[in-house]
Amino acid sequence: MELKIYQVDAFAEKLFTGNPAAVCPLQKWLPDATLQQIAMENNLAETAFYVQEPEGYRIRWFTPALEVDLCGHATLATAHVLFEHEGFSGHEISFNSRSGILKVTRSGDYLTLNFPTDEFEKVKIPPELAISLNIHSKECYRGKTDYMLVYENEKQIKDLKPNFTSMLMVDGRGVICTAKGDKVDFVSRFFAPQSGVDEDPVTGSAHTTLTPYWSRTLNKKTLTAMQLSKRVGHLKCVDMGERVEISGRAKTYLIGDIIIATA
């Protein structure tokens, strides 16, 4: 059996940056075990699979180890594939998923995801989090799934060298570190050793916490952001109150066919 496959860099201004995802358009669903094996073989953070339905598309996301409830960057990559390569002609794509309906809109070469805004509160930094970082943060917040640490400047964010062994002890999905940017409104990095990823290249979901924070701090609704991972990601974020719009560009790296041999 042969299947079409794409590999796309999401939140990327150029190739070899941003967050890579594989995207497989399917005519009908394959067994879950096959989807999981394809994701393992691809060895990227996420592989998205989609099937056309009467109203929009059904999307599912797999890491090399398991199916996940939601993945923003792979959804953006999938929308890019539909707009650029699979002949979708409108300006808005509706994806149905485990996490409900997700809409992606296109404006120029920017693709926009729309998420619920995170709720967060200022907390005292937990000791296991404090000792896992080589630079002291000035504030610590706790959102629904992540901690967010605010630093003085961009250089501190670049200079962070987490001790991932101690960070593993921190409860929650991961740790966002952020500061005001030199060339953009804010910069960030995202560490999630608890979830098996020491550092994520670009994290759409972290921006549902970052956007309302920086929107209030800088008193502006539309913000430019860079995630300062080794690969670097570029995002535009809009604070809409209860929702956050997160936009980025995507670049196609690979178009091909995979062969699923029957053993």
Add this chain to the structure above:
Amino acid sequence: MKITMYRADAFTNGPFTGNPAAICPLQNWLSDETMRNIAMENNLSTTAFYIKEGNGYYIRWFTPTFELELNGNATLATAHILMQHEGHQGNEIQFNSKSGLLTVKKLGDYLTLNFPADEYERVKTPAELSISLNIRPTECYQGKTDYMLVYNSEQDILKLKPNFRAMSLVDARGVIVTAPGTKSDFVSRFFAPQHGIKEDSVTGSAHVTLTPYWAEKLNKKDLTAIQLSKRTGHLKCTALGNRVEISGQAITYLKADIFVN
């Protein structure tokens, strides 16, 4: 610019097993930076690039972070692609490389690589290696680049849970662990946290140490081997004195175009 790229699993005959490698046939060399970027983007242990040269080919291998001197698995995968998809005629391929001439021969479904046998000697297990493993080996050997630890049973090999932080302090390319097999002559695993790979799925080069050891121990020249990584690899090895033949099958997973600006 558009480039053809393949992915193949080496040392296996079933899908989603063996050691995956990407292979890019090139007309002319790309810049080293572009090849490193492609290897990084592929996120596989090795991406091989080759160009035609005389009657053979010149091959280079990149990990996601640097260029390698030699990689058996990706060479086997490249030979498979040449014979299966790129129209190479005949049952033998000559590759020139940073490590000199490499010949791959095809016999039936098996592709065979020929390497110099490793030289190794029995040593006391270094303390940092000892503490990195949850089961004590019966013997420790030091080859040119790797340590080789011998265990009593396949069960021991399956149960090993290395402490990679401790193991990354061991001064070597990596650590081979091995024991007699229940379904093959011997089994092994290969750990290389020193080089950013906790466990390699199938390691052709480790078998240049394993083959002479087990040939002597079991008193036979032709050996079957299984590497018990999560993905699992199947190899046939032949001890030829100062050379070792390592054979395996390969299957194609992906045929694609990649875009590089």
